[in-house]
Amino acid sequence: MAEGRIPAERQRRRPTKSGVVLSGDMIVDCALRLVAQHGPDALSVRRLGAALGCDPSAVYRYFHNTDDLLLAVADRVIGESMAGFRSSDDWVADLRDMARRIHRGYREHPRIAALAAYRVTRRVHEVRAVETGIGLLLGAGFDEATAVRYYAAFVDTALGHAALDAAHLALPPERRARDDGAWRDTYQSLPADAHPQLAAVREYLPLMGENSFETALGLLLDALVARAAG
Known part of the structure; x- marks a missing residue:
């Protein structure tokens, strides 16, 4: 399997403890917010889980590890930058x-x-x-x-x-x-x-x-x- 690719069955949206449906985009949104507020150390599955109201291991259903997530976050920044070009x-x-x-x-x-x-x-x-x-x-x-x-x-x-x-x-x-x-x-x-x-x-x-x-x-x-x- 190519690095950075998650099988489709692992990308299925799942509800968090608060009932919010989890998704890869939601995790990226949360990661952007946490890093902006607290710096690089905030990019951890523990802090993401706490912020999203889900078990930290749920992040691994969408990203292999925090580096995989970081690359997704960086790609989001590129996408936002080029939007409308x-x-x-x-x-x-x-x-x-x-x-x-x-x-x-x-x-x-x-x-x-x-x-x-x-x-x-x-x-x-x-x-x-x-x-x-x-x-x-x-x-x-x-x-x-x-x-x-x-x-x-x-x-x-x-x-x-x-x-x-x-x-x-x-x-x-x-x-x-x-x-x-x-x-x-x-x-x-x-x-x-x-x-x-x-x-x-x-x-x-x-x-x-x-x-x-x-x-x-x-x-x-x-x-x-x-x-x-x-």
């Missing part, structure tokens, strides 16, 4: 829209991003997103191997920035404020004789504390346009 006749605009959707989706679930942004879900929403992205690059005129390589760079840019943002958002507020303020409080005050390059750009150093996702995305898309034209 429609490709147009502008492949660059479509890739920009895709990247922003993926980045925004994981920023809305920062603790899931920290856990799973680097994972491969092997599920329906991820498959559909990969199909869409590679299709856009093939439509731009890239050959098959190049389209795959460039899509990997494209999606890693979106996911990598999402993971970085998630890690930053997960910091305690006082640490986050200290890090953000360092470019003003520390770097702008460095002596020019020891750090002439930093002194030359002193007034712009606070830009280092800003989110660089849009800048990186723009550079990547400009490079893709240039290579497509070439």
Whole structure:
């Protein structure tokens, strides 16, 4: 049996102790909520059982283990991010829209991003997103191997920035404020004789504390346009 696939007979909906009919989607909903509220340690069958009002072992009727559930949760985030996406006749605009959707989706679930942004879900929403992205690059005129390589760079840019943002958002507020303020409080005050390059750009150093996702995305898309034209 392929990993991540549960036989149909194990997917039958079953009532919990409170009479609510259990399902895989309900477990994923609960997992998203628990991780958002309590962090990664909340992703356990014991806590899921308590939150759902069912025997913890009931989770195993729908998912092999908590890692299997994590991948389902990550795929849900991808599905929510790509909901309503429609490709147009502008492949660059479509890739920009895709990247922003993926980045925004994981920023809305920062603790899931920290856990799973680097994972491969092997599920329906991820498959559909990969199909869409590679299709856009093939439509731009890239050959098959190049389209795959460039899509990997494209999606890693979106996911990598999402993971970085998630890690930053997960910091305690006082640490986050200290890090953000360092470019003003520390770097702008460095002596020019020891750090002439930093002194030359002193007034712009606070830009280092800003989110660089849009800048990186723009550079990547400009490079893709240039290579497509070439």
